Amino acid sequence: MRNLLMTISYDGTAYFGFQTQPGGNTVQDRLEDAIRQLTGEEVKIHGSGRTDAGVHARRQTFHFVTSSQIPVERWRHALNGRLPSDIRITDVVEVPLEFHSRRSAKRKTYRYSINGNRVFDVFNYPYQLHHPGALNIEAMHEGLAHLIGTHDYTSFASRHSTKQSHVRTIYEAWIEVEKGTGAGSHEQGIIHIYLTGNGFLQHMVRIIVGTLLQVGEGKRRPDDMKTILEAKDRSKAGPTAESKGLMLWEVEYADLSIS
Structure with a gap:
């Protein structure tokens, strides 16, 4: 298993915030959908914090654990091709399994x-x-x-x-x-x-x-x-x-x- 930390920018205008909600249409939903399309995995990402509806991010971070062997340098391009244009992954690094984007x-x-x-x-x-x-x-x-x-x-x-x-x-x-x-x-x-x-x-x-x-x-x-x-x-x-x-x-x- 690998723990990946990703940095993203997003325009929050169209979303109900970062964190998943019952009504859907959040940044987290779009990210998890893109990862599912790429790897077939049902993952739950963990953000460094939540942002409210309409709030934007220049450098938000999140991590998730994956069994995928896709090289680190290929994740950004692969996911950006599956994300809406108002969400962009800007950086990906592999971190220790105990790393947590919010607590760390x-x-x-x-x-x-x-x-x-x-x-x-x-x-x-x-x-x-x-x-x-x-x-x-x-x-x-x-x-x-x-x-x-x-x-x-x-x-x-x-x-x-x-x-x-x-x-x-x-x-x-x-x-x-x-x-x-x-x-x-x-x-x-x-x-x-x-x-x-x-x-x-x-x-x-x-x-x-x-x-x-x-x-x-x-x-x-x-x-x-x-x-x-x-x-x-x-x-x-x-x-x-x-x-x-x-x-x-x-x-x-x-x-x-x-x-």
Whole structure:
């Protein structure tokens, strides 16, 4: 038996998330179908994490155990030929049998993208939240800093979260702004919010973004992020931002080179 770790990119617009659901039409369903077509095996893949409906991935990972002897270098081409065009396998490596794509992951980074220009970009509309109103980016920077560290993030978790513990660690959190993408000097550009942590709760990044937007709009103070965090009460935080602006940016492992 062999354990294969694969890295994939996908546009989540058409799917009900990564993980298999009773209603079908998930990224996992498409991947397992492609593996079945290629090898005849009924395998269950294990993702590094789940993404919600409409959320995208730049570098999601998953592993599965197979008895197939297909050489590692042939899997990518063979599976991509059996997958829809909005899902692409970018890398395949063989890993030890005890390796687990979720439990072995050390750091995950998500990026949320906001188009702050007056007119949205029709080509990137499925991947960016359009927010033409003025945002105080510096205030958002200040608010975001309060979330770094090890905390109970109940205030920023979905009320439907089934995790026994809401304690997670955010190692880094920052904002980057792409200027020059709009039609005039009054444009805010594209605002990217990055969060890197050891794991994330259901809707956690989207709730953080929804609350940060209120800070940027002047509806909350940057210090309110600390107060909300300490409350451990979902009702104290802001709305859940739309899923389309969120992308699983990267999953990192110790002592494992994935290129």
